[in-house]
Amino acid sequence: MDRRDFLKNVCLFISSGAFVGGLSPEVWAKMIHKDYDPAKHYYGMGIDIDRCIGCGRCMQACKTENDVPDVPYYFRTWVERYVIKTDRSVTVKTISTSLEDPADTFVEKDMLRSFFVPKLCNQCDHPPCVQVCPVGATFKTDDGVILVDEKRCIGCRYCIQACPYGARYLHPKTRVADKCTFCYHRLVRGLLPACVEVCPKQARVFGDMKSIASPLGRFTRMNKTHVLKPSLNTDPKVYYANLDGEVN
Amino acid sequence: MEAVQNFMELSQQVVGFIYPNEIEIHWSILIVVYPYITGLVAGAFILASLVKVFNVKELQPTYRLALLTALAFLLIAPLPLQLHLGRPERSYEMFMTPNLTSAMAMFGFVYLWYLMSVLLLEIWFEYRRDMIVWSGEATGLKKWTLKVLSLFSTDISEKAVAFDKKTVKVITVIGIPSAFLLHGYVGFIFGSIKANPWWSSVMMPVVFLFSAIVSGIAIVMLLYMIIMPLRGGKIDMKCLDKVASFLFYAVIVDFSIEVLDFIHRLYESEESIKILSQLVTTKLFMSLVVLQILLGMLLPLGIMVVIKVFKLQEELRRLLYFVCAVLIQMGIFSTRWNVVIGGQLFSKSFRGLTTYKMELMGIEGFLVALTLLILPFVILSILIKLLPPWKREELAGN
Numbered sequence: 001m002d003r004r005d006f007l008k009n010v011c012l013f014i015s016s017g018a019f020v021g022g023l024s025p026e027v028w029a030k031m032i033h034k035d036y037d038p039a040k041h042y043y044g045m046g047i048d049i050d051r052c053i054g055c056g057r058c059m060q061a062c063k064t065e066n067d068v069p070d071v072p073y074y075f076r077t078w079v080e081r082y083v084i085k086t087d088r089s090v091t092v093k094t095i096s097t098s099l100e101d102p103a104d105t106f107v108e109k110d111m112l113r114s115f116f117v118p119k120l121c122n123q124c125d126h127p128p129c130v131q132v133c134p135v136g137a138t139f140k141t142d143d144g145v146i147l148v149d150e151k152r153c154i155g156c157r158y159c160i161q162a163c164p165y166g167a168r169y170l171h172p173k174t175r176v177a178d179k180c181t182f183c184y185h186r187l188v189r190g191l192l193p194a195c196v197e198v199c200p201k202q203a204r205v206f207g208d209m210k211s212i213a214s215p216l217g218r219f220t221r222m223n224k225t226h227v228l229k230p231s232l233n234t235d236p237k238v239y240y241a242n243l244d245g246e247v248n
Numbered sequence: 249m250e251a252v253q254n255f256m257e258l259s260q261q262v263v264g265f266i267y268p269n270e271i272e273i274h275w276s277i278l279i280v281v282y283p284y285i286t287g288l289v290a291g292a293f294i295l296a297s298l299v300k301v302f303n304v305k306e307l308q309p310t311y312r313l314a315l316l317t318a319l320a321f322l323l324i325a326p327l328p329l330q331l332h333l334g335r336p337e338r339s340y341e342m343f344m345t346p347n348l349t350s351a352m353a354m355f356g357f358v359y360l361w362y363l364m365s366v367l368l369l370e371i372w373f374e375y376r377r378d379m380i381v382w383s384g385e386a387t388g389l390k391k392w393t394l395k396v397l398s399l400f401s402t403d404i405s406e407k408a409v410a411f412d413k414k415t416v417k418v419i420t421v422i423g424i425p426s427a428f429l430l431h432g433y434v435g436f437i438f439g440s441i442k443a444n445p446w447w448s449s450v451m452m453p454v455v456f457l458f459s460a461i462v463s464g465i466a467i468v469m470l471l472y473m474i475i476m477p478l479r480g481g482k483i484d485m486k487c488l489d490k491v492a493s494f495l496f497y498a499v500i501v502d503f504s505i506e507v508l509d510f511i512h513r514l515y516e517s518e519e520s521i522k523i524l525s526q527l528v529t530t531k532l533f534m535s536l537v538v539l540q541i542l543l544g545m546l547l548p549l550g551i552m553v554v555i556k557v558f559k560l561q562e563e564l565r566r567l568l569y570f571v572c573a574v575l576i577q578m579g580i581f582s583t584r585w586n587v588v589i590g591g592q593l594f595s596k597s598f599r600g601l602t603t604y605k606m607e608l609m610g611i612e613g614f615l616v617a618l619t620l621l622i623l624p625f626v627i628l629s630i631l632i633k634l635l636p637p638w639k640r641e642e643l644a645g646n
Contacts (some may be wrong), residue, residue: 071252073259073271080265092265092599119267128443134353135341154341155334157274158352164443166267166596170274172251175334232442248597 036188038142042209043182044237045196046219047118049244051203054079054116056097058195058204065183065194072096074169076180077120077195082246084112090246117247118204120195121146121167121180122228122236129159129168129177138177144209144237145184150176164229182206209237254605263530264600273592273604276612278328281620283434283456284584285325288624290431290457291464292318293367293423298494300420306490312637313475314468315371320628322363328620329355331611351437362430366423372397373412373419375635377404393634431460438587445520446527446591451509458502463580465495470573473566475632481643485562492569496552499576503545523598531593531601536586544579548572 062077063070075094083091083106093104095116106114127146129138137153140146148159153176160168160177171178183193191197196206207216216239219225223241229248230236240247255271262271296314298304330336346353376398383394432453438444439452449455469491476483513521528536551572555565589604607613 071255073255073268075268078268090599092597094265094268128441131349132352132441133347134350134355135338136345136347136350137341152338152341152345153335154338156329156332156352157334158350158437160269160274161592162441162443164596166269169269169272170334177334248599 040210041143041187043144043187044123044207044209044216044239045120045182045193046205046207046216046223046225046239046241048203048205048219048223049115049117049240049242051201052079052116052118053201053203054081054095055200056095057198057200058118059095060097061194061198062180065186066181068178069172072098074172074178076167076178077118080117080119080247081114082117082244083114084244084246085110086112088112113244115242115244117240117243118195119165119167120238121163121182122165122234122238123180123182125235125237126233128162128164128232128234129179132158132162134158141184143187145182145187146179147181147184148177148179150174150178153177164232164234258603258605261603262600263526263602264595265597266595266600266602267597270595270602273589273602275588275592276332276604277589277606277614277617278332278612278620280581280584280588281617282325282328283431283588284463284581285321285328285620285624286431286434287456287460287463287580287584288467289318289322289325289362289367289464290427290460291462291466292321292468293427293464294461295465295468295491295494297420297424297427300417301424304490306484306486307494309476309484309487309638309642310468310472310491312374312635313472313632314464315367315374316628316631316635316637317468317471317624318464319367319371320624320631322359322367323627324620324624326355326359327623328617331616331620351433351440354433358430358433362426366419366426370416370419370423371635372399373415376401376412377409378639379635380404390634397634428457432457438591443596444591445518446524446594447587449509449513451505451512455502455505455509458498458505459580459583462495462498462502462576465491465498466573466576466580469495469569470577471628473570473573476638479636479638479643481638483566485565488566488569492552492555492572495572495576496549496556499545499549499552503549520598523594523601527590527594527601531603532586532590535582536590540579540582540586543575544582545576548575548579 056079059075059078062068062075066076068074068076079095081093081095081104083104085091085106086109091104123144123146125144127138127140130140130146133139133153134156135152135154137149138146138159139149150171155170155175155177157170157177160170163179168177168179170176183191183195186193192206193204196204205215205219207214207219209216211217212221219241220239223239225239225241226243227236227239228243258271292314295307296311296318299307299311330339333339342353342356346356379394379398380402381404383391383398386394435453435456438447438456439449441447469488472491473483473488513524548571551568554560555568560568592602593604594601609615
């Protein structure tokens with residue numbers, strides 16, 4: 001390669017880099033995932049309460065994957081520990097992922113039953129958050145996932161008030177609403193949500209509701225399922241197996 | 249780091265279980281100020297409409313004052329909303345791409361309709377003749393300000409003035425449902441949130457509306473009693489008694505509706521009743537039971553009954569009316585507090601209560617809220633200077 005060719009290549013390289021770098025994320029996504037057709041999918045999640053051991057790996061994986069502030073109160077997903085004692089009193093606590101926080105201990109003979117409940121955005125089919133967003137920043141995708149356009153959200157927090165599940169928070173850095181996206185950036189690449197990927201007990205099952213053969217299809221076939229707060233008519237797409245009546 | 253510290257302290261004060269994201273109270277004191285202010289606007293306008301539409305002659309001395317009060321508060325009403333946004337620079341999106349299913353998206357349109365099509369128009373027609381006359385008498389800046397405000401109209405013929413009067417009446421007729429819309433709509437923003445049992449009630453817009461009427465009448469009464477003597481006039485007792493009468497009826501209606509709502513909730517005793525009872529008897533005891541109900545409603549009601557039953561002297565009446573109006577303002581502010589803050593103090597898991605720690609200095613803090621509450625009075629004083637609610641003859645005639 002002579003000097004002339006080298007300079008020509010350098011110029012080409014820089015200009016093509018500028019062109020690619022200047023593309024919007026949406027265009028990028030389309031270029032990378034051109035085979036992905038949202039209309040062909042409809043996502044949901046299944047959670048088997050009896051399988052969850054409360055290890056909290058899902059909480060950690062979610063925080064890492066999605067840049068959720070590393071503080072003990074903003075969560076896209078979290079796990080609640082329910083302890084129901086023989087006197088029928090109920091104690092609930094969000095489990096901590098910090099080793100410095102020892103878990104509460106209970107005297108076994110006082111306990112009637114105890115279990116862990118992983119929680120996340122229910123990706124409702126009738127999402128109240130989408131209904132109330134004044135600028136349409138929160139929207140439902142064709143594949144049934146509720147997303148927040150962080151470039152449009154004005155941070156009024158009406159959606160946070162409207163969510164019956166406490167699944168949303170105001171991101172302290174971006175000052176816009178934030179919530180679980182089912183790891184949408186992973187879905188379009190054909191990957192599983194981070195929390196599902198890391199669960200050592202397969203308590204979380206992810207899948208396409210349009211496909212009877214998907215893991216979720218199997219989960220809903222093999223289990224009697226229930227959703228959270230069904231009376232609110234939000235039609236959640238997170239289905240719980242072995243859910244206790246005390247959970248809300 | 250400071251925020252982390254704050255939240256960790258807050259988490260110590262949580263009673264029972266709350267969802268982890270609920271540690272932060274999202275609608276702060278500014279969102280308490282917002283319905284309080286729009287309530288005053290709607291209420292003051294309803295008082296003004298009593299004169300024009302329902303021909304309550306005794307209230308004439310308060311008519312223009314009520315209009316100016318409504319305008320002064322309306323101009324400030326969007327500010328608390330704007331300041332509370334996470335991204336205030338994007339608020340224009342509400343006008344550009346409003347989501348038609350969102351109650352909140354309608355705010356800008358309802359607000360603009362009320363400001364431009366009702367209040368400004370009514371004030372303009374009401375003052376048009378006077379502005380032309382005053383601009384003739386004044387000099388310098390004031391002359392030109394009045395000329396601009398009157399949009400350079402010059403016709404003060406009998407025919408034109410008659411047209412003004414007729415138009416004012418028409419606008420007031422449109423204005424009454426608009427005032428209902430303005431504040432009933434604010435109630436709907438809360439009442440339509442099914443996730444929150446403290447808010448979710450079909451009664452919410454109605455409760456908001458009547459408490460708005462109560463607070464609006466009380467603020468005009470208060471201002472009338474303060475400003476009239478300051479401008480060298482004498483308080484018209486017939487007018488004051490009449491205003492107090494309407495205030496009395498409004499408080500009774502408001503109180504009845506709130507009691508109805510309360511009894512209904514208690515009797516239905518739904519899933520949320522336990523946590524709401526706990527909320528009322530602990531975190532909201534002071535602001536709801538003591539400030540809103542006892543001091544803000546029952547005490548003024550009692551005082552007004554005493555005034556009505558025993559024929560008290562003028563001076564004592566004035567003093568008691570003043571006390572009533574102040575108590576009612578405090579009561580209605582507490583009402584707004586109890587709705588907005590109260591609705592966020594319990595967890596949607598219905599298993600615990602959290603705490604609201606008001607900032608002092610921050611953008612959503614106490615000082616900003618106080619400033620927003622003082623600003624309308626500053627605007628009102630300018631408006632009164634520019635567009636006096638009472639003519640010299642009226643002041644002297646008294």
